[in-house]
Amino acid sequence: TxxxxxxxxxxxxxxxxxxxxxxxxxxxxxxxxxxxxxxxxxxxxxxxxxxxxITDPDTFGPATQAEAYEDFEDPGDVAEHERISNKPSRSQQLSTKQYADIIKHHIKNRKIKEAIDVLEERMIKEDRVKPENYIYNLLIGACGRLGYTHKAFQLYNRMKQRDLKVTGGTYTALFNACATSPWPGDGLKRANHLRDVMLQKGYEPNVTNYNAMIKAYGRCGDITTAFQIVDEMRAKKLKIDVITMNFLLQACIADKDFGFRHALLLWHKMRSRKLLPDAFSFNLLLRCVRDCGLGDLETTEGVIKEILAGSVARNTKMLSNPENPSPEESTEITETINSENSSSTPNLISTSPHLGNLVALGEVKKPEDRLLLLGGMTGFLEEMRICNVAPDIKTFTELIEVIPPTLAAEKLLLRFMKDLNVKADIDFFNILIKKRSMRFDYESAKEVLGMIHTAKLLPDIVTYGVMALGCQTQAEAEELLMVMKNNDIRVNAAILGAMLRQGCSKNNFNYVMYILDLCEWEQIRPNQQFVKHLLEFEKKCRQWLKHGTPYKEIRYFTRDFKRFQKKLEEWKAKNDLENKSTEEILRKFWENPYKQFKENQPEGYEDEKNPKLRHEKKLMRELKELRFMSCQVVKQGAEGKLYIGEYNGQKCLVKERFQKKYRHPELDAQLTKERIRAEVKTIEKCSNLGIRTPRVYGFDLNERKIYMEYFEDAETAKEYINNLLSSEESPSEVDKKLEELATDVGKILGKDA
Structure with missing residues (x-):
C-alpha cells in the first residue's frame, strides 16, 4: 500500500x-x-x-591550473624575498664618518649625482644604514651651493619623514639654496614658506640664519624684506657685523636700477656704526659699480647731499616701506651741492666724502663713470689702504671690468698689481682678453696669451671662449680650433656661438655655414644663444632683400643667401625644426638648469678650472679605440700582471693591477689610482731623461690598466744583473759592469734632482 x-x-x-x-x-x-x-x-x-x-580545500582543480599558479611570481614578493635573504654583512656597512668622507670626495669634484647616490642607493638600499641628519645637512648644503634648489628641499622633506632633527645648519643651507635658485621667483617663494615654517615651529633664528635669509631675499630681488630682516635683528639685539652688511650689499646688487645708490647709503651707514669694511665689502661695492645704476637724477642728488652733509639718519630704519623703497626718496633738494674741496677727483666712500670737480651727475651712466664717484682706481685702492685691507686678485678682477676701456688704464692696473705683489690668475687674464675683444682690439687681446705664458699659467676652456670673440674670419677660427686640439681641449657650444656671432656680424656666409658644419662634425648640440644668433641673422638677411643690402652687388648677396638658406633648411630638417616658429625653436633648445645634476659625469670628466687631468681625459678618449685580439701573460706578481695584446696589428704591453680584498673598496680604488698616475708620471720622466722606456698609449683608472709600447729586446735592470752574475765573465769584469750601472743610475738621479 x-x-x-x-x-x-x-x-x-x-x-x-x-x-x-x-x-x-x-x-x-x-x-x-x-x-x-x-x-x-x-x-x-x-x-x-x-x-x-570551488573553495572547498578538499576539492582540487586541474593539474594545469596548479602548475600555472606555481609558475607565477609576484615582483613585490621576489623583491621582498631578495631583501630578506640578501642581508648586508656588518663589514659592508660603514660608519657615518666614512660615508661622509665619500660624499665629501664627490662634492669636491662637483659630482653631486654621485654624492646623492651614496645616500639614496648605497646607504638606504644596499647597506640598509639609517642615515643621520649630518649626512642630509651635508648634501643639502652641497645642493644649495650649486643651485640645485629642488633637490635640496626634497632632501629636507625626506629628512622630516625620517623624523630626523632639523638644526640651524639645515635652515641655513636651505636659505642658501633659495639664494642660488636659477629662478628667483621660485627661490623667493620657497624662502617665504621656509620662514613661515620656522615661525610655526617656534624656532629662534641665530645670526647665521639671519644672514642666510638676507642673502636669499636679496638675491631673489626682494630688497625690502632683506632690510626688514636687519631691522628684526636690531629689535632682538643681535650683533650686526660687517658680514651682515656684506649680505646687504649683495641685496643692493640685485637692484639693477637703484642698487648703486643703496650701496652708497649702506656704506656710510656701516662707517657710522664704526664697522670697518673688509675685502669682501670692497669687492661687492665694485660689483655694484659694474651692474647697478644711480636711479633718477633728482633723488640721487638728494642722497649725495645727505652723504656730503653727514646727515644720514642714525637711528631710523634702514629701509622704509615698499611704497618708499629707500629713505632718500622723500628728501627734497633745498640748496645746491657744495663741491668745494681740496681734491679734484670725487670720492663718496671716504670718511670725508666730496664731489671734487664733477660737472654733472646726469653724465654718470657707465661703470667707469660710477667708479669715478668712488675716487677712481687710485682713490679706491687708497681707501682700501686706509681701511687696512689688502686687495686680492678678486679685487683686481672686479676692477678690470669697471676701469676705462683703454690700454693706459689697463697698464696702470697691472702696475698696481706688481707693486702690491698680487699674482694674476687665469680668470683675471680671461676678463682682460674679453675686455679687449669687446672693444675690437683683437691684437692686444692676443698679447694676453703671452702674459699667461709668462705667469706660468695654462689657458682653460674659458680662455679659448673669450679668444673666440676675436675670430673675425674662418681662417682665424680654424687656427684657434687647431690650438685647442693640440692642447687637448674640446670645443663646446659656447665657443662656437662666439664664432657664429662674429660671422653674423661680419655678414660672412661661408663662415656661418662652416660653424654649422662644425656642429655636425663635432656632434655638439647648439645652445639657445647659438640658435638665436642664427635665426636673427636669417631675419636680417630677409630684411636686406626687401630694403637693400650692404653688398655692392645684389647678385652676390642673393647667391650667398640662397646657399645659406639651403644649408639652414638642411640643419632644421636634421633637428626636426621644419615649419616651426622662432619661439618653438628656441624653446626646444632650452636646457633645464637641473639637468646637469641628474646625470652621472662621463668617464674622463675634468673640471674646467682644473688642468691636472686634461691629458688623462684625452687618453681616456683614445682608449675607446683600443681593440685587443689576443693576450699573452708575460709576468705576474703580488701587485699585478703584465701581458701582451695587439693594437692595430702591433703588439701592445698591458699592465693590470689587482684588487686588494683585504682593503676597503673605496680606499683600494683611491690608492690604486694614485699609484697608476705616479707610475705613468715616472715612465714619462724617465723618457725625458733619455732612458729607454716604453711609450705610454694610455691608462684606464677604472680598469686599473696601463697600455704601453712593446719592446722586442727589452730587458729589465734586475734581469741584466742576474744574467751578469750568472755569466762566465771574471769577477773583476762583473764588478766593473755593475759599477758602471750604478754610476749611470747615479747620474740619472743627479740629473733628475
Whole structure:
C-alpha cells in the first residue's frame, strides 16, 4: 500500500511538471512575482553551492591550473624575498664618518649625482644604514651651493619623514639654496614658506640664519624684506657685523636700477656704526659699480647731499616701506651741492666724502663713470689702504671690468698689481682678453696669451671662449680650433656661438655655414644663444632683400643667401625644426638648469678650472679605440700582471693591477689610482731623461690598466744583473759592469734632482 501511494504521488508530480503554463499565469502579476522570486532564490542557491564547491580545500582543480599558479611570481614578493635573504654583512656597512668622507670626495669634484647616490642607493638600499641628519645637512648644503634648489628641499622633506632633527645648519643651507635658485621667483617663494615654517615651529633664528635669509631675499630681488630682516635683528639685539652688511650689499646688487645708490647709503651707514669694511665689502661695492645704476637724477642728488652733509639718519630704519623703497626718496633738494674741496677727483666712500670737480651727475651712466664717484682706481685702492685691507686678485678682477676701456688704464692696473705683489690668475687674464675683444682690439687681446705664458699659467676652456670673440674670419677660427686640439681641449657650444656671432656680424656666409658644419662634425648640440644668433641673422638677411643690402652687388648677396638658406633648411630638417616658429625653436633648445645634476659625469670628466687631468681625459678618449685580439701573460706578481695584446696589428704591453680584498673598496680604488698616475708620471720622466722606456698609449683608472709600447729586446735592470752574475765573465769584469750601472743610475738621479 505504501508503495502504491508513493507511485501515485510521483505520477502526479510528473504530470504537474510536464503541463504547460496557461496564458493567465503570465498575465497574473502575483504569479509573475512569485515565479521571479522562486527563480532568483534557486539561482542564488546554486551560485552559493558552486562557490562553496570551488573553495572547498578538499576539492582540487586541474593539474594545469596548479602548475600555472606555481609558475607565477609576484615582483613585490621576489623583491621582498631578495631583501630578506640578501642581508648586508656588518663589514659592508660603514660608519657615518666614512660615508661622509665619500660624499665629501664627490662634492669636491662637483659630482653631486654621485654624492646623492651614496645616500639614496648605497646607504638606504644596499647597506640598509639609517642615515643621520649630518649626512642630509651635508648634501643639502652641497645642493644649495650649486643651485640645485629642488633637490635640496626634497632632501629636507625626506629628512622630516625620517623624523630626523632639523638644526640651524639645515635652515641655513636651505636659505642658501633659495639664494642660488636659477629662478628667483621660485627661490623667493620657497624662502617665504621656509620662514613661515620656522615661525610655526617656534624656532629662534641665530645670526647665521639671519644672514642666510638676507642673502636669499636679496638675491631673489626682494630688497625690502632683506632690510626688514636687519631691522628684526636690531629689535632682538643681535650683533650686526660687517658680514651682515656684506649680505646687504649683495641685496643692493640685485637692484639693477637703484642698487648703486643703496650701496652708497649702506656704506656710510656701516662707517657710522664704526664697522670697518673688509675685502669682501670692497669687492661687492665694485660689483655694484659694474651692474647697478644711480636711479633718477633728482633723488640721487638728494642722497649725495645727505652723504656730503653727514646727515644720514642714525637711528631710523634702514629701509622704509615698499611704497618708499629707500629713505632718500622723500628728501627734497633745498640748496645746491657744495663741491668745494681740496681734491679734484670725487670720492663718496671716504670718511670725508666730496664731489671734487664733477660737472654733472646726469653724465654718470657707465661703470667707469660710477667708479669715478668712488675716487677712481687710485682713490679706491687708497681707501682700501686706509681701511687696512689688502686687495686680492678678486679685487683686481672686479676692477678690470669697471676701469676705462683703454690700454693706459689697463697698464696702470697691472702696475698696481706688481707693486702690491698680487699674482694674476687665469680668470683675471680671461676678463682682460674679453675686455679687449669687446672693444675690437683683437691684437692686444692676443698679447694676453703671452702674459699667461709668462705667469706660468695654462689657458682653460674659458680662455679659448673669450679668444673666440676675436675670430673675425674662418681662417682665424680654424687656427684657434687647431690650438685647442693640440692642447687637448674640446670645443663646446659656447665657443662656437662666439664664432657664429662674429660671422653674423661680419655678414660672412661661408663662415656661418662652416660653424654649422662644425656642429655636425663635432656632434655638439647648439645652445639657445647659438640658435638665436642664427635665426636673427636669417631675419636680417630677409630684411636686406626687401630694403637693400650692404653688398655692392645684389647678385652676390642673393647667391650667398640662397646657399645659406639651403644649408639652414638642411640643419632644421636634421633637428626636426621644419615649419616651426622662432619661439618653438628656441624653446626646444632650452636646457633645464637641473639637468646637469641628474646625470652621472662621463668617464674622463675634468673640471674646467682644473688642468691636472686634461691629458688623462684625452687618453681616456683614445682608449675607446683600443681593440685587443689576443693576450699573452708575460709576468705576474703580488701587485699585478703584465701581458701582451695587439693594437692595430702591433703588439701592445698591458699592465693590470689587482684588487686588494683585504682593503676597503673605496680606499683600494683611491690608492690604486694614485699609484697608476705616479707610475705613468715616472715612465714619462724617465723618457725625458733619455732612458729607454716604453711609450705610454694610455691608462684606464677604472680598469686599473696601463697600455704601453712593446719592446722586442727589452730587458729589465734586475734581469741584466742576474744574467751578469750568472755569466762566465771574471769577477773583476762583473764588478766593473755593475759599477758602471750604478754610476749611470747615479747620474740619472743627479740629473733628475
Amino acid at each position: 505504501k508503495k502504491k501511494i508513493v507511485m501515485q504521488i510521483a505520477r502526479i508530480v510528473r504530470l504537474c511538471l510536464l503541463r504547460k503554463p496557461s496564458w493567465d499565469s503570465f498575465t497574473n502579476p502575483a504569479r509573475v512575482q512569485l515565479h521571479t522570486a522562486v527563480t532568483a532564490r534557486r539561482s542564488l542557491q546554486s551560485e552559493r553551492e558552486h562557490v562553496a564547491k
